[in-house]
Amino acid sequence: MPTRDQVHYFGAGPAPLPTPVLEEASKVILNYNDSGIGITEISHRSADANAILAQTKNALRQLLDIPESDGPDGYEILFLQGGGSGEFSAIVYNLVAAWVGAKVKEVGDDRIAEELRKMRLDYLVTGSWSLKASQEAARLVGSEHVNVALDSRKFREGKFGAIPDKSNWKISASREDVALTYYCDNETVDGVEFPAGSPSDLPNLVGDMSSNFLSRKVDVRKHAAIFGGAQKNVGTTGITIAIISNRFLPPNAEYAKPDLLRKLGLGVAPVVLDYPTIAKNNSLYNTLPIFDVWIAGQVMQRLVDRGPQQQPRIATQEAESDKKANLLYSVLDASPDIYRVVPEKEARSRMNICFRVKGGDDAAEKAFVKGAEAKGLLGIKGHRSVGGMRISNYNAVPVVAVEKLVSYLQDFAKSQ
Amino acid sequence: MPTRDQVHYFGAGPAPLPTPVLEEASKVILNYNDSGIGITEISHRSADANAILAQTKNALRQLLDIPESDGPDGYEILFLQGGGSGEFSAIVYNLVAAWVGAKVKEVGDDRIAEELRKMRLDYLVTGSWSLKASQEAARLVGSEHVNVALDSRKFREGKFGAIPDKSNWKISASREDVALTYYCDNETVDGVEFPAGSPSDLPNLVGDMSSNFLSRKVDVRKHAAIFGGAQKNVGTTGITIAIISNRFLPPNAEYAKPDLLRKLGLGVAPVVLDYPTIAKNNSLYNTLPIFDVWIAGQVMQRLVDRGPQQQPRIATQEAESDKKANLLYSVLDASPDIYRVVPEKEARSRMNICFRVKGGDDAAEKAFVKGAEAKGLLGIKGHRSVGGMRISNYNAVPVVAVEKLVSYLQDFAKSQ
Numbered sequence: 021m022p023t024r025d026q027v028h029y030f031g032a033g034p035a036p037l038p039t040p041v042l043e044e045a046s047k048v049i050l051n052y053n054d055s056g057i058g059i060t061e062i063s064h065r066s067a068d069a070n071a072i073l074a075q076t077k078n079a080l081r082q083l084l085d086i087p088e089s090d091g092p093d094g095y096e097i098l099f100l101q102g103g104g105s106g107e108f109s110a111i112v113y114n115l116v117a118a119w120v121g122a123k124v125k126e127v128g129d130d131r132i133a134e135e136l137r138k139m140r141l142d143y144l145v146t147g148s149w150s151l152k153a154s155q156e157a158a159r160l161v162g163s164e165h166v167n168v169a170l171d172s173r174k175f176r177e178g179k180f181g182a183i184p185d186k187s188n189w190k191i192s193a194s195r196e197d198v199a200l201t202y203y204c205d206n207e208t209v210d211g212v213e214f215p216a217g218s219p220s221d222l223p224n225l226v227g228d229m230s231s232n233f234l235s236r237k238v239d240v241r242k243h244a245a246i247f248g249g250a251q252k253n254v255g256t257t258g259i260t261i262a263i264i265s266n267r268f269l270p271p272n273a274e275y276a277k278p279d280l281l282r283k284l285g286l287g288v289a290p291v292v293l294d295y296p297t298i299a300k301n302n303s304l305y306n307t308l309p310i311f312d313v314w315i316a317g318q319v320m321q322r323l324v325d326r327g328p329q330q331q332p333r334i335a336t337q338e339a340e341s342d343k344k345a346n347l348l349y350s351v352l353d354a355s356p357d358i359y360r361v362v363p364e365k366e367a368r369s370r371m372n373i374c375f376r377v378k379g380g381d382d383a384a385e386k387a388f389v390k391g392a393e394a395k396g397l398l399g400i401k402g403h404r405s406v407g408g409m410r411i412s413n414y415n416a417v418p419v420v421a422v423e424k425l426v427s428y429l430q431d432f433a434k435s436q
Numbered sequence: 437m438p439t440r441d442q443v444h445y446f447g448a449g450p451a452p453l454p455t456p457v458l459e460e461a462s463k464v465i466l467n468y469n470d471s472g473i474g475i476t477e478i479s480h481r482s483a484d485a486n487a488i489l490a491q492t493k494n495a496l497r498q499l500l501d502i503p504e505s506d507g508p509d510g511y512e513i514l515f516l517q518g519g520g521s522g523e524f525s526a527i528v529y530n531l532v533a534a535w536v537g538a539k540v541k542e543v544g545d546d547r548i549a550e551e552l553r554k555m556r557l558d559y560l561v562t563g564s565w566s567l568k569a570s571q572e573a574a575r576l577v578g579s580e581h582v583n584v585a586l587d588s589r590k591f592r593e594g595k596f597g598a599i600p601d602k603s604n605w606k607i608s609a610s611r612e613d614v615a616l617t618y619y620c621d622n623e624t625v626d627g628v629e630f631p632a633g634s635p636s637d638l639p640n641l642v643g644d645m646s647s648n649f650l651s652r653k654v655d656v657r658k659h660a661a662i663f664g665g666a667q668k669n670v671g672t673t674g675i676t677i678a679i680i681s682n683r684f685l686p687p688n689a690e691y692a693k694p695d696l697l698r699k700l701g702l703g704v705a706p707v708v709l710d711y712p713t714i715a716k717n718n719s720l721y722n723t724l725p726i727f728d729v730w731i732a733g734q735v736m737q738r739l740v741d742r743g744p745q746q747q748p749r750i751a752t753q754e755a756e757s758d759k760k761a762n763l764l765y766s767v768l769d770a771s772p773d774i775y776r777v778v779p780e781k782e783a784r785s786r787m788n789i790c791f792r793v794k795g796g797d798d799a800a801e802k803a804f805v806k807g808a809e810a811k812g813l814l815g816i817k818g819h820r821s822v823g824g825m826r827i828s829n830y831n832a833v834p835v836v837a838v839e840k841l842v843s844y845l846q847d848f849a850k851s852q
Binding site for chain 1 (some may be wrong): 438439440442443445447448449450451453455456459461462463465466467470471472473474476477478479480481495517518519520521522525526529572575576577601639667672673674694695698699701702703704705706707708709710721722723724725726728731806812814815820
């Protein structure tokens with residue numbers, strides 16, 4: 021019957037949260053802001069809820085230096101439901117509606133069907149999640165519009181684990197045909213992560229940052245949209261955060277109407293995933309899980325408080341994340357007979373550290389997990405689809421937890 | 437700075453939760469089941485999470501007597517995200533895909549476009565939410581397929597507040613053309629509720645029970661689907677519960693493929709709202725907010741425990757809900773010079789009691805709210821779109837709260 025401080029949890033998500041945030045949560049769940057009403061009970065339209073929303077957005081802007089402007093250079097922060105998987109769909113519905121809307125303006129109703137044939141959604145597939153996202157795009161708009169510009173498995177005997185450089189990407193030739201260019205910044209299952217700042221200079225760039233959000237600086241301005249489920253570095257399952265360029269929201273963008281989209285054989289977004297509707301209503305079109313926003317806001321405020329004075333205030337956390345990841349990889353690399361990191365060196369994730377024990381020997385891996393659990397080091401098994409070990413090094417995993425795990429890695433290696 | 441027991445909250449949703457459930461929540465959020473890990477942190481694929489899911493489904497089956505069978509007579513319980521508004525869309529995507537799939541089997545690919553012209557979605561519009569649902573259906577499949585079989589405003593000078601009986605409903609003539617018949621059992625904004633057991637005997641009946649779920653018996657077997665956001669009687673914002681007849685799930689139903697749906701000019705569901713996918717994965721296709729499921733499970737188990745020994749075990753709660761509502765309406769009716777209940781008597785909601793004070797006089801209504809708040813009676817203002825007062829009588833509102841409110845209603849009336 022361990023207590024909270026007797027275990028260290030390295031699960032891949034839902035992920036650990038800072039204990040002080042959960043301690044505060046355990047209070048506000050009964051009585052928020054001395055109102056006599058708990059935070060899960062208050063109205064999403066109350067003054068308290070609005071203050072929580074505003075504080076959370078403000079903290080996020082400071083952490084990632086998100087441009088705040090009503091004009092086309094600004095970015096809107098949306099809170100949605102449905103997780104990263106919901107955004108696989110949302111981003112397609114919305115950016116395609118924006119692309120078709122702009123094209124109709126340009127060529128008129130008569131020629132839109134013809135022009136549509138050229139539309140492309142470029143996907144950089146580097147792991148299980150970007151693969152799923154590309155498959156969802158094909159469901160919603162038809163595979164003829166989906167260009168898998170990179171399938172990294174082709175570079176590594178059918179398995180994920182590498183991120184070949186840009187010279188290997190088969191980007192659509194004409195930028196103006198591209199409704200979106202999609203990548204998953206960090207692949208949770210496969211343990212690969214794009215180098216910081218890559219990809220960039222691609223049309224209508226969309227980054228899924230579900231599992232490395234708020235772990236490093238991001239050049240928001242190079243993106244049309246960035247999204248992430250909250251349940252890794254940011255908070256709890258229940259909300260998804262999307263950062264959208266105003267260029268893809270009214271009045272700068274005029275989305276094609278559902279009637280036209282259907283006529284053209286494209287999917288139509290459910291209203292709860294329609295970015296213009298959610299933006300217009302400050303994420304309160306329908307009932308938003310305010311408790312989950314509050315958790316994210318608390319987590320973000322802690323990062324703001326420990327960050328540097330200037331934006332992006334995530335810089336301090338980035339240094340810590342790098343340090344923890346480097347520590348783990350260096351220990352793994354130091355015992356090559358015992359541990360083998362799965363992805364290639366250049367593509368290693370700082371968030372999800374995937375490795376095999378003794379070449380994937382079943383008994384050895386079971387013994388490794390058992391020994392870890394005996395020391396209160398939990399959640400280190402790899403995703404069921406790939407096996408092996410996975411240590412998730414999210415923000416709420418303290419340095420001391422990583423140090424304990426490092427000791428265990430060293431002791432286990434010695435014992436073999 | 438009131439404490440929890442100094443206030444009584446009558447908000448329309450998010451709604452109050454039983455204090456013992458929140459007290460337990462405040463513990464498990466730090467350490468669930470002596471694992472050393474909090475409930476928002478545990479994996480949705482862990483044994484603990486699976487047990488929570490199973491317990492919650494089992495309690496719900498007992499409360500509403502939901503048939504459990506793998507065959508076409510059984511019903512599946514799904515947990516989704518996106519709230520009631522998300523289900524406005526989901527129900528259309530799914531039941532239309534099932535209708536088209538069945539029709540293709542019958543008439544073949546060649547004649548499906550022709551047959552599709554006959555497809556109808558019948559909507560009984562009795563308030564703000566069913567109106568929104570009908571509008572969403574038109575967005576997704578085209579208004580030519582949406583038959584507003586009832587718009588109750590036509591019976592009451594343009595305003596909601598009545599539920600004319602079946603003889604006034606313009607149901608589509610041919611049952612086999614109807615992909616779904618939609619109603620909202622209780623309209624939260626307008627305070628109207630269908631009489632128990634009505635509507636029924638309509639093809640592919642779908643009930644939105646977001647705001648009266650688990651407040652009375654429901655003949656599940658008469659429905660194709662029932663859904664509800666959890667944040668009224670059941671739990672917190674973050675999960676939506678859908679009860680789907682196996683007749684609308686594989687292997688009993690074969691959904692039309694996305695390619696065909698797009699070709700036919702119909703919307704395509706995002707994968708997170710695709711019922712067959714969610715059902716096949718026991719609601720764990722993507723990360724499910726397990727904390728919210730746990731809350732719902734706790735609330736349901738309390739109802740099971742106080743219910744009769746036989747199903748439906750919701751019977752005890754139903755009696756209490758009726759009693760509380762009757763008490764409130766009788767006090768309002770006793771002072772007709774002061775209070776006027778907005779909806780017609782036959783259509784009055786047991787959950788959301790909407791009334792005006794002194795004919796809607798602004799000063800009187802403000803004084804009424806102020807006086808209530810001074811006594812710790814909170815959340816009684818009507819929806820911003822209709823004004824007036826609204827007392828929400830959800831399950832977690834204790835009898836003692838209603839009694840205090842009744843005293844206040846009487847005192848206020850006397851003081852005028």
